[in-house]
Amino acid sequence: MNxxxxxxxxxxEKVLRAVEETGFQPNAIARSLVSKETxxxxxxxxxxxxxxxxxxxxxxxxxxxxxxxxxxLAISDEAVEKERKYLRLFKEKQLDGIILSSIHFLEGHSxxxxxxxxxxxxxxHDLHGYQIPTVNVNNVQAAYDATAYLIGLGHRRIAxxxxxxxDPPCGLDRMGGYRKAMRAHGLPIPExxxxxxxxxAKSAYEAAxxxxxxxxxxxxIFVATDLMAVGVLNFLHDxxxxxxxxxxxxxxxxxxxxxxxxPMLTTVHNDPYMYGRAAGEQLLKxxxxxxxxxxxxxxxxxxxxxxVKALV
Amino acid sequence: MNxxxxxxxxxxEKVLRAVEETGFQPNAIARSLVSKETxxxxxxxxxxxxxxxxxxxxxxxxxxxxxxxxxxLAISDEAVEKERKYLRLFKEKQLDGIILSSIHFLEGHSxxxxxxxxxxxxxxHDLHGYQIPTVNVNNVQAAYDATAYLIGLGHRRIAxxxxxxxDPPCGLDRMGGYRKAMRAHGLPIPExxxxxxxxxAKSAYEAAxxxxxxxxxxxxIFVATDLMAVGVLNFLHDxxxxxxxxxxxxxxxxxxxxxxxxPMLTTVHNDPYMYGRAAGEQLLKxxxxxxxxxxxxxxxxxxxxxxVKALV
Numbered sequence: 001m002n003x004x005x006x007x008x009x010x011x012x013e014k015v016l017r018a019v020e021e022t023g024f025q026p027n028a029i030a031r032s033l034v035s036k037e038t039x040x041x042x043x044x045x046x047x048x049x050x051x052x053x054x055x056x057x058x059x060x061x062x063x064x065x066x067x068x069x070x071x072x073l074a075i076s077d078e079a080v081e082k083e084r085k086y087l088r089l090f091k092e093k094q095l096d097g098i099i100l101s102s103i104h105f106l107e108g109h110s111x112x113x114x115x116x117x118x119x120x121x122x123x124x125h126d127l128h129g130y131q132i133p134t135v136n137v138n139n140v141q142a143a144y145d146a147t148a149y150l151i152g153l154g155h156r157r158i159a160x161x162x163x164x165x166x167d168p169p170c171g172l173d174r175m176g177g178y179r180k181a182m183r184a185h186g187l188p189i190p191e192x193x194x195x196x197x198x199x200x201a202k203s204a205y206e207a208a209x210x211x212x213x214x215x216x217x218x219x220x221i222f223v224a225t226d227l228m229a230v231g232v233l234n235f236l237h238d239x240x241x242x243x244x245x246x247x248x249x250x251x252x253x254x255x256x257x258x259x260x261x262x263p264m265l266t267t268v269h270n271d272p273y274m275y276g277r278a279a280g281e282q283l284l285k286x287x288x289x290x291x292x293x294x295x296x297x298x299x300x301x302x303x304x305x306x307x308v309k310a311l312v
Numbered sequence: 313m314n315x316x317x318x319x320x321x322x323x324x325e326k327v328l329r330a331v332e333e334t335g336f337q338p339n340a341i342a343r344s345l346v347s348k349e350t351x352x353x354x355x356x357x358x359x360x361x362x363x364x365x366x367x368x369x370x371x372x373x374x375x376x377x378x379x380x381x382x383x384x385l386a387i388s389d390e391a392v393e394k395e396r397k398y399l400r401l402f403k404e405k406q407l408d409g410i411i412l413s414s415i416h417f418l419e420g421h422s423x424x425x426x427x428x429x430x431x432x433x434x435x436x437h438d439l440h441g442y443q444i445p446t447v448n449v450n451n452v453q454a455a456y457d458a459t460a461y462l463i464g465l466g467h468r469r470i471a472x473x474x475x476x477x478x479d480p481p482c483g484l485d486r487m488g489g490y491r492k493a494m495r496a497h498g499l500p501i502p503e504x505x506x507x508x509x510x511x512x513a514k515s516a517y518e519a520a521x522x523x524x525x526x527x528x529x530x531x532x533i534f535v536a537t538d539l540m541a542v543g544v545l546n547f548l549h550d551x552x553x554x555x556x557x558x559x560x561x562x563x564x565x566x567x568x569x570x571x572x573x574x575p576m577l578t579t580v581h582n583d584p585y586m587y588g589r590a591a592g593e594q595l596l597k598x599x600x601x602x603x604x605x606x607x608x609x610x611x612x613x614x615x616x617x618x619x620v621k622a623l624v
Contacts, residue, residue, distance in 0.1 A: 054366035061387045070401060073385040075373045089382060201572055230572050237574050257569065260513055260542050262549050
């Protein structure tokens with residue numbers, strides 16, 4: 001029953017005999033004791049009320065359910081304690097594989113990850129220093145492309161509202177791509193042009209307010225998530241600043257809401273459903289004993305709608 | 313190992329002896345064979361990409377995780393075949409309890425539900441003819457209240473876009489509450505004033521277009537879900553019809569998006585997180601052997617924002 005080795009034949013026989021003698025049909029639990037397969041995948045996400053993660057789950061489920069795997073869902077609420085608890089549970093319940101989207105505890109807790117004896121895939125994070133396969137969009141490149149698109153349309157004064165810096169993909173990476181693009185095109189970044197949101201529309205509303213108190217206003221803003229971009233659109237609407245006539249707004253994620261705003265949001269397509277499918281496929285490959293790449297990159301795209309205008 | 317009876321002592325002993333002789337620590341699976349507790353709750357929802365259901369899950373998780381129960385997630389995609397498959401799986405995996413939000417198959421498949429031997433709670437549906445506890449908002453009354461509020465503000469020509477009729481809570485019940493309020497106030501419902509959406513913003517956009525082709529336009533529209541109300545707001549925006557100056561719009565659900573639209577949506581507060589918590593609590597009560605009401609009603613409220621105006 002040690003998860004890392006095949007079941008010893010004598011144990012297998014003993015359990016089967018016990019089941020036989022009592023005349024019961026082996027049920028899923030008894031069977032999994034013997035076959036060592038639960039056909040359950042543990043999935044840990046930080047937040048289920050966030051559309052991004054619910055669509056990630058949908059993608060994972062659509063792949064694994066085809067192969068008759070089911071999902072054990074762990075919601076960590078971004079709490080390190082819960083992350084550790086669920087990893088212990090995953091092990092105890094002898095799940096067949098694990099997909100992790102919530103790994104705050106990583107810093108300094110690499111041991112926990114190294115002790116997992118079943119296949120693991122991590123999504124949304126690049127795990128430097130681990131052998132664990134990851135599935136991720138190239139956030140730096142995508143933010144670079146979004147910013148370069150604004151620059152290509154003639155914008156020079158471009159502000160940026162990033163995700164929180166404790167979230168490397170939406171904070172550091174997307175901010176980093178913006179900075180890289182500005183630098184590559186020889187454009188300065190005024191100090192007041194860069195702000196950090198906390199993923200809520202409200203935080204971006206406030207950040208935009210601060211940015212527009214600057215003496216020189218930006219002609220375009222790159223916002224690291226669509227939900228925060230909605231906060232920016234609302235600030236501009238409430239101030240009577242027209243989008244895109246006065247200011248262009250570029251989002252990131254291409255959530256459903258991006259096509260429901262007026263004007264509709266130009267954004268980066270970063271499909272959590274495809275993330276989920278890719279993660280599910282990487283995990284299934286491992287379960288079949290196939291080798292997988294250490295890092296798979298989910299492609300990104302610009303989705304051109306109505307919130308960005310060329311400067312003439 | 314038959315779920316309906318205690319484990320027979322001889323089997324219990326045999327399994328424990330097999331485990332002992334081989335020198336292994338009993339793991340969660342071996343332990344659950346003996347204790348008959350998996351501490352896993354099966355939760356079945358139709359659609360995870362819908363914010364309503366992801367927040368329902370969040371509410372359920374917040375209650376059960378406090379008592380060290382975890383969640384086995386089943387996404388049915390509204391497919392009867394998947395619903396049956398997952399119910400079989402729930403049984404096989406010997407989950408301790410079940411919360412169902414997806415029960416399309418119910419008509420004519422009552423046998424399946426009657427065969428479940430663990431505690432069950434159904435959310436979002438009133439299960440007439442079953443003994444299964446349900447958790448639900450009073451959709452008829454809530455829709456009645458929303459419509460009566462519009463009437464109280466002086467509106468007489470009120471249109472309604474309901475959910476699809478195959479979904480009783482959002483289709484029949486919310487439409488029913490609207491009809492009941494109109495009738496109670498002696499107001500006629502012109503034929504073209506009633507339309508059915510399919511939950512998408514797009515379907516409501518199209519429905520609103522048809523309603524506004526009528527010779528006599530409505531002064532207010534009651535829309536059975538917030539997401540569809542966004543579709544209506546967008547149609548009116550694109551036509552240059554002002555909300556609430558020309559037309560009032562009332563939503564239902566109070567999703568996050570209701571406070572992100574411009575104007576912000578006046579709507580019915582119908583909190584899926586609270587649903588989830590109530591369902592989790594009803595299930596925990598059953599697991600502790602306490603009696604539960606057959607039907608619990610989650611309270612609703614009107615949330616007054618900016619999309620509805622009094623007629624003078």
